Amino acid sequence: MKLVALIEFLQRHLKVLVRLCWLVLALLVVGDWLWVDKEPAHTEPEHWFGFWSAFGFVACVVIIFFSKWYGHRGIMKREDYYGDK
Amino acid sequence: MAISDLWLHPAVILLLGAVLLPLLRGRVRSVALVVIPVLAFLRVLYLDPGTHGCVQFLDWGLVFGRVDKLSQVFGYIMTLMCILGSIYSLHVKNPAEQAVAWCYVAGSLGVIYAGDYLVLFLFWELMAFSSVFLIWQRRRPQSIAAGLRYLLVHVFGGVVLLGGIMLHYKATGSLAFGQLDVVHRDLATWMILIGFILNAAVPPLHAWLPDAYSEATVTGSVFLCAFTTKTAVYALCRAFAGMEVLVVLGVVMAIYGVVYAVLENDSRKLLAYHIISQVGYMVAGVGLGTQMAINGACAHAFAHILYKGLLFMGTGSVLQMTGQSKFTELGGLYKKMPWAFVFTLIGGLSISAFPLFSGFVSKSMIVAAGFEEHRTTAAFLLMLASAGTFLHTGLKVPYFIWFGKNNCSAETWQRAEDPPWNMRLAMAITAGLCIWIGCYTPYLYKLLPYAVDYQPYTAYHVSETLQILLFTAVGFFLFLKPLQPTATISLDMDWFYRMGGRAVQWFVDKPAQAVDTWVGELYRVCGLAWLMVTARASAWFDGRVIDGVVDGFARSVRGAGDRLRHLQTRQLQFNILSAMAVLVLLLLVYLLTSM
Numbered sequence: 001m002k003l004v005a006l007i008e009f010l011q012r013h014l015k016v017l018v019r020l021c022w023l024v025l026a027l028l029v030v031g032d033w034l035w036v037d038k039e040p041a042h043t044e045p046e047h048w049f050g051f052w053s054a055f056g057f058v059a060c061v062v063i064i065f066f067s068k069w070y071g072h073r074g075i076m077k078r079e080d081y082y083g084d085k
Numbered sequence: 086m087a088i089s090d091l092w093l094h095p096a097v098i099l100l101l102g103a104v105l106l107p108l109l110r111g112r113v114r115s116v117a118l119v120v121i122p123v124l125a126f127l128r129v130l131y132l133d134p135g136t137h138g139c140v141q142f143l144d145w146g147l148v149f150g151r152v153d154k155l156s157q158v159f160g161y162i163m164t165l166m167c168i169l170g171s172i173y174s175l176h177v178k179n180p181a182e183q184a185v186a187w188c189y190v191a192g193s194l195g196v197i198y199a200g201d202y203l204v205l206f207l208f209w210e211l212m213a214f215s216s217v218f219l220i221w222q223r224r225r226p227q228s229i230a231a232g233l234r235y236l237l238v239h240v241f242g243g244v245v246l247l248g249g250i251m252l253h254y255k256a257t258g259s260l261a262f263g264q265l266d267v268v269h270r271d272l273a274t275w276m277i278l279i280g281f282i283l284n285a286a287v288p289p290l291h292a293w294l295p296d297a298y299s300e301a302t303v304t305g306s307v308f309l310c311a312f313t314t315k316t317a318v319y320a321l322c323r324a325f326a327g328m329e330v331l332v333v334l335g336v337v338m339a340i341y342g343v344v345y346a347v348l349e350n351d352s353r354k355l356l357a358y359h360i361i362s363q364v365g366y367m368v369a370g371v372g373l374g375t376q377m378a379i380n381g382a383c384a385h386a387f388a389h390i391l392y393k394g395l396l397f398m399g400t401g402s403v404l405q406m407t408g409q410s411k412f413t414e415l416g417g418l419y420k421k422m423p424w425a426f427v428f429t430l431i432g433g434l435s436i437s438a439f440p441l442f443s444g445f446v447s448k449s450m451i452v453a454a455g456f457e458e459h460r461t462t463a464a465f466l467l468m469l470a471s472a473g474t475f476l477h478t479g480l481k482v483p484y485f486i487w488f489g490k491n492n493c494s495a496e497t498w499q500r501a502e503d504p505p506w507n508m509r510l511a512m513a514i515t516a517g518l519c520i521w522i523g524c525y526t527p528y529l530y531k532l533l534p535y536a537v538d539y540q541p542y543t544a545y546h547v548s549e550t551l552q553i554l555l556f557t558a559v560g561f562f563l564f565l566k567p568l569q570p571t572a573t574i575s576l577d578m579d580w581f582y583r584m585g586g587r588a589v590q591w592f593v594d595k596p597a598q599a600v601d602t603w604v605g606e607l608y609r610v611c612g613l614a615w616l617m618v619t620a621r622a623s624a625w626f627d628g629r630v631i632d633g634v635v636d637g638f639a640r641s642v643r644g645a646g647d648r649l650r651h652l653q654t655r656q657l658q659f660n661i662l663s664a665m666a667v668l669v670l671l672l673l674v675y676l677l678t679s680m
Contacts, residue, residue: 007423025556031548036548053552067344071575077576
């Protein structure tokens with residue numbers, strides 16, 4: 001199937017793909033700084049260089065580690081905790 | 086009772102269809118499964134604005150058909166989703182499942198077009214009592230228990246809502262379903278609000294949703310994810326626009342769902358937690374209450390019904406084909422189920438508000454309304470939650486089902502393949518709609534209750550969104566290890582009533598049973614012995630005293646009776662002879678004394 005072949009092609013060239021992704025990310029941050037009009041921004045920090053990039057990354061990290069911390073405070077239990085699996 | 090005009094409610098088409106469906110067989114039933122929801126959809130399209138279906142009942146004028154822009158946008162998407170869900174369920178052999186699903190949709194439509202609280206309540210309960218069968222139809226012991234919990238919670242919510250309606254009627258003398266006074270709130274307002282937000286799955290009244298939706302049938306969860314919460318959002322839009330507390334509750338919902346999604350191992354339960362998160366945006370929009378925010382809430386409900394339905398279709402197809410829904414029992418399925426992957430990914434990109442996908446043009450309206458109303462903290466927290474949405478639904482779900490470590494058993498791998506044509510068709514249409522809404526904004530914006538003065542495709546908004554989402558992806562791949570699913574469950578608010586129920590059972594089994602046994606023993610030892618003594622004394626008293634008196638009296642009566650009888654029964658001749666002898670004797674005495 002062509003779809004599977006495409007996925008496997010991308011997997012075989014994973015290193016190139018990852019480098020391309022980094023390039024896209026860099027272009028996004030730089031392009032945002034150079035060409036995007038910040039007039040619609042509502043707050044001062046939104047004008048900072050790479051603000052939304054940092055926001056996205058920090059938000060992701062905070063969500064992962066806060067959730068894991070919360071889960072290990074007795075929230076995560078065995079699957080048969082309620083007596084069913 | 087007089088019907089003011091003959092008006093065909095779209096719900097009636099589905100209810101009649103639900104009655105008819107089990108009587109049909111084979112190809113006819115398949116055709117009906119598509120045609121009847123299409124008829125309901127067409128009926129919605131051709132509804133005239135205004136008030137219809139007015140019925141006088143006792144002292145109340147009930148309104149079944151209030152048609153306006155707000156009800157139409159919800160009626161439109163509900164019936165559209167009914168078509169898609171019905172196509173997705175074409176392969177299901179049991180017509181009861183589709184019939185109860187249609188009753189459930191009819192309940193939702195009944196609420197949407199209700200003009201008064203009594204009609205709303207009637208259809209509100211129809212939704213609860215029909216939707217529970219979509220959970221029970223899975224027939225697992227866990228599903229039966231989850232369905233019972235679902236029903237109990239909704240019955241509780243319904244009772245609170247009815248109480249609020251009654252108090253509201255007593256205070257105002259009106260049952261009209263419209264905007265309530267959200268500034269000067271009374272007990273009735275709070276009770277109606279509790280009834281509504283329970284169905285919107287607002288914490289702490291939310292735990293029924295992940296508990297029940299993850300236990301529903303494959304097709305059942307596609308229906309469930311669309312109707313209950315979004316009908317509640319409609320009710321909130323209608324009655325509670327601008328209620329401040331909803332902004333806070335909405336933000337809490339948005340983050341709460343995201344946090345639990347990190348911990349979740351079951352793909353369908355993860356999606357259920359993301360319903361809470363996404364409905365949080367809508368609830369916050371209702372709380373903001375501006376025209377843009379209400380438009381945003383409606384637009385997001387519209388988009389959400391489609392992409393969440395698509396996500397449940399994708400993960401449902403995995404469950405249907407492999408029998409598994411947990412990440413720890415799946416993985417690497419792209420080789421076996423590539424189309425299910427593509428459609429689920431489109432759902433994931435839509436919910437994550439990727440540019441060109443539906444969530445991008447709807448979610449941003451609510452966040453923009455938040456910024457415009459200077460609710461900066463709330464708006465930033467909603468942005469943070471959107472990073473979490475992409476983290477789980479856009480990345481975690483596709484990655485751990487179709488890529489990642491292959492945890493499939495030999496049997497799971499053997500069974501895995503793309504689902505039947507009808508499921509693929511439903512997913513393809515829904516995916517197409519998600520992209521269509523994201524690319525051609527007038528389609529959705531023209532349906533909204535207020536005129537839209539909002540342009541999502543600005544360079545700033547596109548750049549902002551891409552940065553948040555792509556750097557979230559960086560975080561995902563960097564911290565893949567902590568995100569590895571574990572075979573655990575997460576305790577939630579349902580713990581209180583699940584363990585509370587067990588506490589009651591323990592109380593009945595142990596202390597209450599012990600007291601009952603002790604009382605029984607005490608009665609046997611003390612009570613029974615005393616009872617025997619008193620019984621013997623009573624028997625003696627009865628035998629000797631009572632019987633003696635009674636028997637003696639009886640004997641006396643019998644003797645007197647005998648004597649009387651003896652007097653009465655002597656022979657007549659003897660009596661006459663005796664009388665004649667006395668008479669002769671008296672005559673002789675008279676003659677002797679007179680000489």
